[in-house]
Structures are given as C-alpha cells and as structure tokens.
Amino acid sequence: MSLRGRGLRVVFVKNVSLISRKSRSSILICYDPNKCRETNVRDIEALVMLGSEINVKSGVISLLSSFNVPVVVISKLGTAIFSAPVVTLYNEVRRRQYIMTDEEREEIMLNVLFAKFRGFANVLRYYGFIPPEIVELRGQGVSVLQWEAVNSRVFWSEILKLLPPNVLEELKLKYGFEGRRPRAVDPFNKSVSLLYALLYAICLRALLASGLDPTYGLHHKTRYSTPLVYDYSEMFKPLAVHAVIKAFKARKILEVGEDGELTKESVNAIAEEFFKLIKARIQGTRYTIQRLIYINAFRLADRIKGNANTNYTFTYNPKKLKIPQ
Numbered sequence: 001m002s003l004r005g006r007g008l009r010v011v012f013v014k015n016v017s018l019i020s021r022k023s024r025s026s027i028l029i030c031y032d033p034n035k036c037r038e039t040n041v042r043d044i045e046a047l048v049m050l051g052s053e054i055n056v057k058s059g060v061i062s063l064l065s066s067f068n069v070p071v072v073v074i075s076k077l078g079t080a081i082f083s084a085p086v087v088t089l090y091n092e093v094r095r096r097q098y099i100m101t102d103e104e105r106e107e108i109m110l111n112v113l114f115a116k117f118r119g120f121a122n123v124l125r126y127y128g129f130i131p132p133e134i135v136e137l138r139g140q141g142v143s144v145l146q147w148e149a150v151n152s153r154v155f156w157s158e159i160l161k162l163l164p165p166n167v168l169e170e171l172k173l174k175y176g177f178e179g180r181r182p183r184a185v186d187p188f189n190k191s192v193s194l195l196y197a198l199l200y201a202i203c204l205r206a207l208l209a210s211g212l213d214p215t216y217g218l219h220h221k222t223r224y225s226t227p228l229v230y231d232y233s234e235m236f237k238p239l240a241v242h243a244v245i246k247a248f249k250a251r252k253i254l255e256v257g258e259d260g261e262l263t264k265e266s267v268n269a270i271a272e273e274f275f276k277l278i279k280a281r282i283q284g285t286r287y288t289i290q291r292l293i294y295i296n297a298f299r300l301a302d303r304i305k306g307n308a309n310t311n312y313t314f315t316y317n318p319k320k321l322k323i324p325q
Helices: 058-066 092-098 102-126 144-162 165-175 187-210 227-249 264-278 289-304
Strands: 002-005 008-013 018-021 026-032 035-040 046-050 071-075 078-082
Touching: 008 264, 018 058, 026 058, 046 187, 071 187, 078 187, 092 289, 102 144, 102 227, 102 289, 144 227, 165 187, 187 227, 187 264, 187 289, 227 264, 227 289, 264 289
Parallel strands: 008 046, 046 071
Antiparallel strands: 002 008, 018 026, 026 035, 071 078
C-alpha cells in the first residue's frame, strides 16, 4: 500500500512474496506471481516493511541506497532501519561530532528530551488535561537514561487517559493491554511503533542531509544501527502519539490481523492522521513540522560544530497547528 501526504509518500508492504528491481529507477512489488505493482523510487520518502517474511532482492537495496531512500522493517523483534551507505567527505560537522565530550552529548540530549516531555504535556493540555510536572532527578547521581525512564512512565500513565474508556477496556480484554510496550501486539502499541518508524525514516534523511553521521549517537547505544536517528527523533514523538490518539478518538477501526501486524485498514487510518499533523502549517510561520525536521537537523549540526546559541530543539504543540479537518 502507498500512503501520501502533500510532498511525502511512504510505501508500506505487507503480505508480499517478493520485492525485486524493475529498472534503474523502479522496483516491482509482487503479492503473487500474477499480481505485481511497479513503483518509481524517485517518488518515495521511505519503504516500510511489516513482518519478517518478505523476500527482497539485493538489487532493491542497492537501488534504494543510490536514491537515499531508507528501508524500515517492523517485526516481532522490533524496528530496524537500513540507512543508505552515503559516501561523505570527512567534513567539519562530523569531525566535531566524533570528538564531542560526554558533557556536550548529555547537554544536547537533555534539551531534546525536555522538548519531548513538554510536547507530551501540550498534547495533554490540548485535550483539557493537566499535565504532570517533569520529574527533576538531576544532581542525585541518576543517569540520563534513568531520568528519562522515570519521566516516560509518568507521562505515559497520563497519555493513556486520553483513550476513550470503552476503547481502553476493549484493549485490555482482547489484547491484555498494559500500557506502552514497544513489542506488544495490541493495536495501540503497534500503531505507535509504526508511526515512530515513519519518524525514524524522515529523521534519517534529514540528518544525512545536514552532514551528521546517523550511526554515531548522543544517548542511544551503538548496538542500534542508527543511534543518532533515535536520539534526534525523540522530540518529534509526541506528534506520532497524538496521531494515534486522534485515530482512536475518531473511532476508526484499528485491529491486528492473524499475522500479528496491523491490518491494511488500520495502517491507512493512523497514517492519515500522521500525515495531517506532520504536514500541518504552524501558525504564524510558513513551516510544517516535516520541514522543521530538516531545518532542525541543520541547526543540530550547527550546535555540534560549536555554536552554543543555536536552538535545535522542537516542542510539539497541537494548538499552534492549522490541522486540516
């Protein structure tokens, strides 16, 4: 399936038997030998594969890499991102990125995480809820990872209250829903993880464009293929969560199929809400959030190069968006 926001197209594939290279600029997605669809890679922002049983020819990976199109795989093992092996000169921003001190990395990451939690607070305010205070554990011998975990638990407990009571009850009875669990198989967690994956793909392209090395992170461990993508995307995650909440509040059908993945109708429903938000113009500016993902990547690169006055963070605030109905 192919989903499009204005200027943003993401191709989702599920229950596909084979993906092969068709030409120098297109791939062939086959559901069976007699049912194939050609897609021009120049037109897509990312390829997202749901499940781990899809066969992909090596020529497809090479072709997508040449067009700098990220590939995201969402399976029971989690989310994997394949970044294009872009040949980049050892530029100034990467030189500074590699020699940053622990203190510099921590300062930048804390600002990003504060922006994320402020964004979650704005989502709660948007629906008339009083958000919790950000828990201050700094200076008490607590690591950034522990500090983030404490605040995440606090905010997620409040975010889940935005779900309609009947929906929350159904999730508990049908799927054993226990809150935010990245590898859980209920529609809520699957939806959040899917939209996070979309953010990762967009953030990856933005970071590459800025000259930063996505494989060298600030906070996430290097066991992730692109740790800086996970770091940078944190402040945009409230948008993804808001899109899922909007889909559930609109009583759209969100279901998990027998294969343990979201149904096609569910993917369409949450992606529609996601594109509405990421393409919405911010009041008083000419920017959309999608555009700011790219702009802020360049600002982050500027900060890493040593400009301490550069504001590289983004705080999501749905009240300031011109959201199309």
